[in-house]
Amino acid sequence: MTSKRAVAAELAAKRAIANRERAARERADISDIAEFVTQLAREEEVAGWFSGQVRRLEEDAARRRERCRLAAGRALQAIAGRGGSVKEIAAVTGLSAAVVSDYLAAARTVDNGQPPR
Secondary structure (H helix, E strand, O other): OOOHHHHHHHHHHHHHHHHHHHHHHHHHHHHHHHHHHHHHHHHHHHHHHHHHHHHHHHHHHHHHHHHHHHHHHHHHHHHHHOOOOHHHHHHHHOOOHHHHHHHHHHHHHHHOOOOOO
16 A cells, blocks of 8 residues: 555655756757847848848949940040041940930040939
8 A cells, every 4th residue: 555645755756857857948049049039149140241241242232334335435426526427326236226325325424523323
């Protein structure tokens, strides 16, 4: 026959084991949650860094495209200066007359002292 005291002691021992296991899980959870929160913050920092890099690259690309556009416009200006018409330049380059005119206008604007677009 098992005594009430022995059953209570056995239950208390099982409860103590369960409490230790629960406490160990909670400590592990806290560690993992701290890792999660830390990595989440780092992810946000990377997203901010990446956004800044993209913005700088876009700005640099815009400046480079504008330099190329200006050089292209000046090349077309040289052709026009030798008597080539917008229509003739368009035919030779395969561009529309409107596009050729835009390049010529961009080069003229910069050459007249106005900053490039």
